Amino acid sequence: MLLEILRDTSIQGRPAKAGAVLEVAxxxxxxxxxxRKARPAQEPPMAVEILEQPVSPGPKAAxxxxxxxx
Numbered sequence: 001m002l003l004e005i006l007r008d009t010s011i012q013g014r015p016a017k018a019g020a021v022l023e024v025a026x027x028x029x030x031x032x033x034x035x036r037k038a039r040p041a042q043e044p045p046m047a048v049e050i051l052e053q054p055v056s057p058g059p060k061a062a063x064x065x066x067x068x069x070x
Contacts, residue, residue: 001023001024001025001026001029001040002021002022002023002040002041003021003022003023003024003029003032003033003038003039003040003041004019004020004021004038004039004040004041004042005017005018005019005020005021005022005032005037005038006018006036006037006038006039007036007037009032009037009038011024011028011032012024012025012028021041
């Protein structure tokens with residue numbers, strides 16, 4: 001969904017400045033509209049930034065713990 005950002009925020013961990021017009025996922029768009037940080041864009045601008053799904057970093061390394069004392 002194409003949104004116009006009203007207040008600085010972050011979408012999927014990436015900063016979004018006020019005044020920017022972005023293409024975001026439907027779920028994120030509904031949330032940002034509900035909290036009044038964005039509104040549906042009226043006209044598509046010449047350049048639109050498209051936010052893609054972030055790439056997962058992979059499995060986390062195992063934590064080491066202190067051994068328990070009896």
